[in-house]
Amino acid sequence: MVGKRSGKALLREEGLERTDNNMDLTTWPQINPINQKNYYTDFLKRDDQILPLRLLQEERRNRMTAKARDRDRELAQANTNEATPSGVDLDMDDDAGMEDAGEPLTGQDALGSKVIVIHPGSQNLRIGLASDALPKTVPMVIARKWSMSESEDDGGEPSPKRRRTDDGSQMEPEEMFGEEFASQYNRMCADLKIHMRSNKRRVLPNSKELIVNYNKRTPPETISEHNDPFRVDWTEIPANPKEAPGFLTGKEALRIPDKSIPRYKLFWPLRYGWYNESEYREKKDLYDDIATIIEEAIKTQLNLRRKKDWVQYGCVFVVPDLYERHYVSQTLEMLMRDLGFGKVCFIQESLAATCGAGYTTACVVDVGAQKTSVCCVEEGMCIENSRINLKYGGADVTETFVRMMLYDHFPYADIDLKRRYDFLLAEELKSKFCTMNEGEISPQLFDFHLRVSGQDTRKYTFKTYDEVLLAPQGYYQPTIFDNSQKLKGRRNLIDRSYDLYEGGPNDPVSSAQSAVISLISPIVSVNGQTNGETSNGHTAPAPIKLAPNMIQKINDSERTPASTVGSPAPDDDDTPVPTSTATEALATSVRDDVLPVIALDTAILTSISHGARLDERKTRDFLSSVMVVGGGAQISGFYMSLEERLKDLRPGFAKDIVIGTPPRELDPQGVIWKGGSVFGKLRGTNDSWIGKMEYDRLGARLLVYKCMWAW
């Protein structure tokens, strides 16, 4: 039996008892801790310890050595010829200076023939070599072999969606879009009449009835397919399903007959300037589709068919001003790994627009198909707090135009924007007939040809009155647009980006965007308390959790002059910016439940007031250089009407306000791409190029060093 023995006895038995012999426990030298006051390290503080910066320096050094070698060779040759070399600059320093000044490259690179510039959009992809004068435009769409086409999906529900009676039959045109639409549309019609009268324009009292009656009683005329000189070339799909391609992209995809056998479904991977999360089940499929569309465009439009040669090419990729970090890092991965470019760099849309048009200071307004962005650019930098991204564009005008026409008994009552030929038709009608010139409003007779694959062409005649102006008027009254589905699926597949150390959301924010969101819906404070009811029917948002140190950081920033959320405009005109603190600004910016949709003129003034930061001179500068680009602004009279509205809102600045257009020879839809191509040819951009080796080692972390803006 083991009796009770002390711990010491046990240790003694096992030979582990410590007997003190006054010797040190170890013979290793003991180092006293250094005094923390004198503590210093230059770890990661010098450029040569940071791989991307070191590579950059090495590259510069190599270039200079190569040049010096060339000069020496030329000098030696000249000496043997006993003559001074002509045109040789002996001063090396000059050359180094030029490099930093962003001088254009020389030789083949100067032409940009080894740089591909890519600007994707919700509807169109613009792509080309930096040496090209104009980009190629292809629809940003892919058709995949599917069980049903997109128009048969969702039970064949047409777009715009029509309401039905209880027994399933169709309602009268005046009722089928609901009371809300009807009353808003009628109010817009009445307001326009008043406005036209006050501008001394002739308004006939019964114009509307006249056109409605005409539309009601005009049947289409049938033209047999062989008598139609403009019949459409539909994409032919092999009859044998096994031979039918798995996918088709761009224009070819849009031209596949809706009823093709086998069926194809169209996917638009970018919607509203975001990833399209509502149409995809897996994010991998979504990423694959984007890569495939770009890959096919490079092969077919740029004629660069061998993918393994693309490593010799650089790629300039244009991203939104208010981008999401996941989008940029995923795009970088795609360009490096899937498409295999040798080097990649990014540029923001607004900055590219100013580069393309040759402006140094501007408030850039880009009206696209599904998103509209506003941003003030000053001396080569986007002003972060002036960035605004609104979720509407030309596609909303098309849809609203169709709804208004249907309300006024459009003879082609079956139109369904989910069908490919109807979508193309509606786009054509909008581009041809919509206008923002009040002077053009009168009852007008138009016609169009409906061309459906395998059917005879139908010629429709119809009349329009104020619909042609009221649909684009939606830019100033966006509640007329159908905004109900725009947040569908948001964050279903891809979460927002979070800071690795602090845990809070770290996607870029802007005080102007927060002001826009606050206008639409009340502010949610950081502790999750709402300051009121939502104003536009959105559900009450969930509180946003921010890490405590993040809150501290934002509160600190509130003390700096840069935080001007809610500051009044420099003049006495009303500024539509609500009061809010910077903490609230961040909280509002990261909200996903509110759709940023406000009138375009208000958005521009909000952006300028946040970009100019109370500086009256800057406000004038921005107001006198509002530059409008993008396809959505191509409606005739757009520039004039925007100028008038801004002047009405800011009479104090009326004589300064000028809407600038890109230089005459430049297509406003291609200006951003053009800016990307200019950027791709500049030597100064060398600092933004991300090479393969550094990407392999550091991945997306490189973006901190490589973006021209604060990543």
Ligand SMILES: Nc1ncnc2c1ncn2[C@@H]1O[C@H](COP(=O)(O)OP(=O)(O)OP(=O)(O)O)[C@@H](O)[C@H]1O
């Ligand atoms: N002449 C025109 N008149 C009216 N609208 C036009 C005209 N030309 C193009 N559009 C419209 O411009 C829009 C496409 O513009 P753009 O190519 O700039 O958009 P995107 O870059 O694809 O989209 P986003 O900027 O939303 O991502 C479409 O809605 C199209 O109907």
